[in-house]
Amino acid sequence: MQRILRKIIKVGTVTEPLGRSEQTIEVLGSELDRVIRKRFQKSLAIRQVDAGSCNACELEIHAMNNPYYDLERFGVHFVASPRHADLLLVTGPVSRNMEVALKMTYDAVPNPKMVIAAGDCAVCGGEFGCTYATVGAVSQVIPVDVLIHGCPPTPTDLIRGILMAVGLPE
Amino acid sequence: MNFTLTQTLVSRLHEAAIPLETREGPPPCLQVAEGQWAKVAQIARQEGLRLVAEWASEENGAFTIHAAYALGAQGYALAATQLGQGVEEFPSLVPHYSVAARMERIIHDFYGLKPLGHPDLRSWIKHDSWPEEAFPLRKDFALNGPLHRHEGSYPFIGTEGEGSYEIPVGPVHAGIIEPGHFRFQVVGEQILNLEERLGYAHKGIEKHFESRDAVSAARMAARSSGDATVAHSWAFCLAAEQAAGRAVSPRAAHLRAVLCERERMANHIGDIGAICNDAAWVFMQMQCQRLREDLARLHHRLFGHRLLMDLVVPGGVTRDLDLDGIARLRDQTQAVAGEMGELFKIYEENTSIRERVIGSGGISTQDAHTLGLLGVVGRSAELDLDARRDAAYSPYDQCPPQVKVCRGGDVSARLWIRFQEIQTSAQLIEKLLVDLPEGGFQEPFQAPAEGSWGFAVVESWRGEIATWIRFGPGGRIQRCYVRDPSMINWLGLELAVREVPVPDFPLNNKSFNCSYSGHDL
Ligand code: SF4
Numbered sequence: 001m002q003r004i005l006r007k008i009i010k011v012g013t014v015t016e017p018l019g020r021s022e023q024t025i026e027v028l029g030s031e032l033d034r035v036i037r038k039r040f041q042k043s044l045a046i047r048q049v050d051a052g053s054c055n056a057c058e059l060e061i062h063a064m065n066n067p068y069y070d071l072e073r074f075g076v077h078f079v080a081s082p083r084h085a086d087l088l089l090v091t092g093p094v095s096r097n098m099e100v101a102l103k104m105t106y107d108a109v110p111n112p113k114m115v116i117a118a119g120d121c122a123v124c125g126g127e128f129g130c131t132y133a134t135v136g137a138v139s140q141v142i143p144v145d146v147l148i149h150g151c152p153p154t155p156t157d158l159i160r161g162i163l164m165a166v167g168l169p170e
Numbered sequence: 171m172n173f174t175l176t177q178t179l180v181s182r183l184h185e186a187a188i189p190l191e192t193r194e195g196p197p198p199c200l201q202v203a204e205g206q207w208a209k210v211a212q213i214a215r216q217e218g219l220r221l222v223a224e225w226a227s228e229e230n231g232a233f234t235i236h237a238a239y240a241l242g243a244q245g246y247a248l249a250a251t252q253l254g255q256g257v258e259e260f261p262s263l264v265p266h267y268s269v270a271a272r273m274e275r276i277i278h279d280f281y282g283l284k285p286l287g288h289p290d291l292r293s294w295i296k297h298d299s300w301p302e303e304a305f306p307l308r309k310d311f312a313l314n315g316p317l318h319r320h321e322g323s324y325p326f327i328g329t330e331g332e333g334s335y336e337i338p339v340g341p342v343h344a345g346i347i348e349p350g351h352f353r354f355q356v357v358g359e360q361i362l363n364l365e366e367r368l369g370y371a372h373k374g375i376e377k378h379f380e381s382r383d384a385v386s387a388a389r390m391a392a393r394s395s396g397d398a399t400v401a402h403s404w405a406f407c408l409a410a411e412q413a414a415g416r417a418v419s420p421r422a423a424h425l426r427a428v429l430c431e432r433e434r435m436a437n438h439i440g441d442i443g444a445i446c447n448d449a450a451w452v453f454m455q456m457q458c459q460r461l462r463e464d465l466a467r468l469h470h471r472l473f474g475h476r477l478l479m480d481l482v483v484p485g486g487v488t489r490d491l492d493l494d495g496i497a498r499l500r501d502q503t504q505a506v507a508g509e510m511g512e513l514f515k516i517y518e519e520n521t522s523i524r525e526r527v528i529g530s531g532g533i534s535t536q537d538a539h540t541l542g543l544l545g546v547v548g549r550s551a552e553l554d555l556d557a558r559r560d561a562a563y564s565p566y567d568q569c570p571p572q573v574k575v576c577r578g579g580d581v582s583a584r585l586w587i588r589f590q591e592i593q594t595s596a597q598l599i600e601k602l603l604v605d606l607p608e609g610g611f612q613e614p615f616q617a618p619a620e621g622s623w624g625f626a627v628v629e630s631w632r633g634e635i636a637t638w639i640r641f642g643p644g645g646r647i648q649r650c651y652v653r654d655p656s657m658i659n660w661l662g663l664e665l666a667v668r669e670v671p672v673p674d675f676p677l678n679n680k681s682f683n684c685s686y687s688g689h690d691l
Contacts, residue, residue: 003516004453014460048346052371055687056396056477059440061346063466066459080344095690096317097297097370098349101341127393132306132315133374152396154476 015070021160023150038167040086040114042075046162047085047109051102051141052095052134057119057152061089064155076162082108087165088142091152093121093128094135106142114165116146118158123147171412171626172245172562173197175219179239179247182213196412197625199248207235207251208261208287211270214239220542220555221267222246222627223636223653226277228309233283235260236651238625238636242554245561248625248638253283262288269541269658280307280376295369295690298322306377313377327365329355334362337672341370345676348686352675359671364664371690379650384410384484384615387647391637392479394652395688400426400433401630402652402688403482405637408563409650410484412624413641414616420607422486423564428499428602429478429487431595434631435503436465438546438588438595439510441683445585446517448677449526457513461506468502486612496603507596514589524582531666531678533579543662544655545633547682550587551579557629569601579666584681591631617645632685633659654688 048061064071071077079085082105094102106115117138120126125136138144148161176198183190183200188209191201202210211221222238236250253260262285263270274285275294282305284291296304299319305311329336334357341349349370355363375394379387391406392399404426411417418426443458466476472495473481481488491499517523533543538551548555556573558566574590576583618624623640633655642648663682667675 003512003519007457007512007516008453011457011460049342050346050348050371052349052373052690053687054373054393054396054399055348055371055685056393056399056479058346058348059397059477062440063459063463066463067456068460068463078346082342092371093373095370095372096300097295097372097690098341100299101349101370105342127389128373128378131313131374131377132304132311132317133372133377151479152477154470 014067015073016068018069018159019156021157023148023153023157025149025157025161025164026147027164028145028147040166044076044087044162044166045079045085046076046087046089047079047082047105048089048091049102049105051090051092051098051122051138053092053119053121057091057121060152060155060158061091061118064158069155069159071159074159074163083110085109085113087114087116087162089116089118089162090138091119091122093125094138094141096133096135099135099141102138102141114145115142116148116161116165117144118148118161119153120149120151123149126151171197171408172560173247175239175241175244175247176200178217178241178244179214179219179249182217183210186213188213195623196415197246197248199250202249202251204251204253204257204260208263208266210249211237211263211266215266217241221263221269222634223651224263224270224273224277225638225651225653226281226283226307227640227649227651228281228307229648231255233257233281235277235283236638237263238638240560242560246625246627258282259284259286261286264288269661272657272661281305282308292325295372297369298324306374313374313381324367326353326367327363329362333357350686354672354675356672359673361667361670361672361675364667366660366664368660368686369690371687373687373691375691376650376652379647382647383617383645384647387650388483389480391652392482394691395654395656395685396477396479397437397685398433398630398632398635398654398688399477399479400429400482401628401635403480404430405626405628405635406639406650406652407482407484408626408628409624409637409639410615410618412626413622413639414618415622416616417564418486419609419611419613420565421609422611424602424606425487425491425611426482427565428599429473429481430628430630431599431602432465432469432503433478434595435506435592436462437631438592439465439506441680442585442588445527445581445677445680446523448680449523451520451523454513454517454523457509461509464502464506468498472499483612484615486610488612490611491606496606500600500603503596503599507593510589510592517585517589526674526677527581527585530581530674531670531681533662533666535579537665538579538662541661542658544658545629545631546584546587546591547659547662548633549573549575550583552577555634557627557634561627563626563628565602569598571598581677581681617641630655632656632683652691654685654691656684656686656689660684660689
């Protein structure tokens with residue numbers, strides 16, 4: 001126990017102010033949507049869906065929760081079920097084998113809801129494009145509100161994208 | 171690459187009077203008649219060889235089945251059998267190697283070739299909604315060929331008996347993880363049986379390869395499994411360079427190994443944190459996440475990518491290191507290894523985490539050997555396997571790593587091995603950077619001649635990755651096969667969690683940390 005406490009004290013708090021994004025983030029949708037989205041500010045529940053990513057996007061999504069970025073300080077947290085979620089964070093070029101599961105997950109999220117397509121694959125199919133095995137962009141399957149480019153997007157890009165989705169500048 | 175085993179296998183097959191032809195490579199390949207295919211496997215099994223992979227290819231409308239075998243320090247041997255024109259079946263290797271089961275189901279899915287004697291030909295990657303007559307890896311199937319959906323269902327292994335019930339989980343899981351489906355048969359809270367259903371992350375990677383040249387295909391290889399992007403790129407490049415008959419400069423080889431060892435450190439550190447987190451020990455998770463982030467940030471600064479994607483390319487690496495970069499990399503590697511040593515002590519003293527991991531999800535050495543489990547999973551059950559030493563690819567032929575194995579095969583053993591390997595990697599990085607040879611780090615890649623082939627393995631943090639490649643006209647890839655270690659280790663997970671309580675499944679799953687994407691491709 002002593003060692004644990006000593007380590008915690010020695011490391012201290014490493015959380016940083018949010019840096020600048022490197023990649024393009026596009027917020028789509030109308031002004032009315034934005035009003036609704038603002039209601040989610042300070043308490044946003046996210047359900048992440050991997051629709052066939054290469055798993056590098058997931059590594060960066062995990063990194064948002066590390067002590068440097070500490071996503072939860074912005075009132076954003078991940079939930080275990082789409083039924084508890086306000087927002088779907090989708091990665092991957094939507095493999096044909098995940099298409100139905102993605103639609104069902106979207107349907108399970110209560111209204112009003114938002115969708116972020118994170119990573120080049122989710123934005124436009126990325127390296128995988130549209131083939132016998134992948135649909136391509138997430139927006140081909142469910143409505144998308146925010147696009148976060150990058151392969152993979154950095155944790156900063158991801159956090160900025162999420163905050164922009166609910167109308168917060170940072 | 172070490173292909174010494176080929177000679178051993180040739181003499182055994184001669185003794186058994188199996189006619190064969192050796193196609194001189196590099197790498198050499200033993201051609202046997204289709205009728206002898208299973209016999210070869212039988213002899214290989216008797217000799218204690220491990221089945222590395224089994225895959226198919228198509229040339230001029232006829233099919234070939236390939237296999238790779240391995241045996242410790244003797245390295246690797248390739249075998250192939252050509253099926254006659256119009257022949258669409260081949261003898262299954264499953265009676266000798268159960269690990270071939272899913273690989274042959276994939277051949278069946280993608281080529282429509284039937285493994286005779288295979289006990290379970292349910293579709294695997296090709297899910298039930300796909301048309302049965304679509305065989306995506308056949309040459310007459312286009313990459314963007316349409317798939318007409320239809321209704322279908324997958325017959326899971328059922329359960330009967332009083333008090334037993336089933337828990338279906340996935341493909342969308344409760345955490346931030348890749349998609350897959352698990353079907354548990356349970357009594358009380360004890361798992362009787364786990365049946366995995368994978369394929370949800372299938373992206374047609376092997377088909378994508380076939381429309382590209384080596385340089386463009388390397389981007390695809392880098393995305394086979396993003397967490398092992400360096401190792402996958404490296405295996406691909408080694409195979410392509412072997413086909414081209416060219417080796418990269420010593421400096422490039424060293425830099426590749428440095429990147430690969432850093433990737434190993436990052437993932438092992440991440441896994442240790444995540445395993446502890448699944449046993450509700452957040453302290454360790456936060457410390458490890460912090461260290462992993464430190465690694466990622468330095469990667470971004472020195473190499474321009476936090477996860478080191480697209481740095482290993484045919485012909486070398488895209489970035490060199492200057493003296494300042496070398497110093498930073500050495501310093502940070504040693505500092506992080508030092509902190510992990512400290513955290514190891516804390517871990518060892520913490521009785522509540524030890525209580526959760528010791529004895530959970532054990533695999534016997536016998537089972538590990540029968541399946542040929544790879545990487546951390548194999549070494550934690552006393553399998554002394556490591557491609558860096560056994561395949562002796564450059565630069566590890568100059569500095570083979572100390573391979574650590576341990577007993578137990580449980581979550582605790584898998585954690586222990588990770589802690590040890592972080593230290594080994596740190597030592598290797600130090601050595602590789604101190605001895606970094608002068609010279610170029612990237613040369614233009616000369617497209618190999620039509621028909622040339624290559625086979626390479628690389629020890630990723632997860633275990634051995636095997637890649638086989640053959641070039642067609644104009645430097646285009648005619649076929650490229652990738653075997654991620656997860657293809658084999660997923661089978662180990664099914665065995666490990668028998669009799670584990672359901673709430674401990676995430677702990678076990680994380681301690682294996684198999685790749686869904688790498689498996690599904
Ligand atoms: S965007 Fe890049 S990192 Fe993300 S899933 Fe696609 S290939 Fe992987």
